[in-house]
Amino acid sequence: MxxxxxxxxxxxxxxxxxxxxxxxxxxxxxxxxxxxxxxxxxxxxxxxxxxxxxxxxxxxxxxxxxxxxxxxTNETSFFRTESHFQWFSDSFLMDAIRDGKKGLRQKSLRLWSAACSVGAEPYTLLFCMHEKRAVLDGWNIEILASDLSTDTLATAQSGRFKKRLIDGLDDKQTKRFFREIEGFQPEYEVRPEFAEKIDFFQHNLMDRLRKPPMDCIFLRNVLIYFDDVSKQKVIANIAETLVPGGYLVIGPSEGIYGLDNPLTKISTFLYQKPPIEKT
Missing domain, CATH: 1.10.155.10 (Chemotaxis receptor methyltransferase CheR, N-terminal domain)
Structure with missing residues (x-):
């Protein structure tokens, strides 16, 4: 030792x-x-x-x-903090779908899991959207997922998980989204038709993301590892990456109060970039 x-x-x-x-x-x-x-x-x-x-x-x-x-590297699981995904499915997606039908927005969504670890979070977002596939028909959907760790990204891209990581899924979801890989310790692999829909890449949150702006960003269970100076820079980068009216979802113990925060607090886990005021 x-x-x-x-x-x-x-x-x-x-x-x-x-x-x-x-x-x-x-x-x-x-x-x-x-x-x-x-x-x-x-x-x-x-x-x-x-x-x-x-x-x-x-x-x-x-x-x-x-x-x-x-x-x-830290472990995670599918549907971790389920209330966040309930908001995503029942509020965020349904509001976007309603506005799309009314012609108030384009029928496109860009989502970013900004500290995706082994990939459970972006895959969960994808599964939530699959459940709404009937009303999202004709929409252009992009899901991006990044992490600083190349090891966790390799796991995420492989789409292979041990049984304990998918305990948040019921039997119906497990059969729909995964195929079982038999062995001494069975693994579960995300079916290719789902895995190919996520764009994984390495990214340091201290750097600006040089990609088109996002409608919703999940940044959970990572800000607790930053001091206020680093946290301030990360939040500034995130805010710049959101579209006006876009949302940031953070972890349950990651309040960003006390910072120079351009985002508006909606709830304990939800922040919004102010929308452009209509004239």
């Missing part, structure tokens, strides 16, 4: 913050030691100082990315 001194922790803490904007507070020293031990075991190394020299070497960006991956 490796040891991690206070000085070593501070060096890695600063490095991770510099490259991801994520601030590991001082209470996370044990967590970082555990994650470092996992990575060092993978590469057959036990010297923390030597590993720090490697990840700070300019030509070893690959290992720096591996460090970011092992530190930021």
């Amino acid at each position: 490796i040891t991690l001194t206070e000085e070593q922790f501070k060096r890695f803490q600063a490095l991770i913050y510099k490259h991801s904007g994520i601030r590991l507070d001082d209470r996370k020293q044990t967590l970082l030691r555990s994650r470092l031990q996992r990575r060092l075991r993978q590469i057959d190394m036990d010297d923390v100082d030597q590993y720090y020299r490697i990840v700070t070497t300019p030509n070893r960006r690959d290992e720096l990315q591996a460090l970011i991956d092992v530190v930021t």
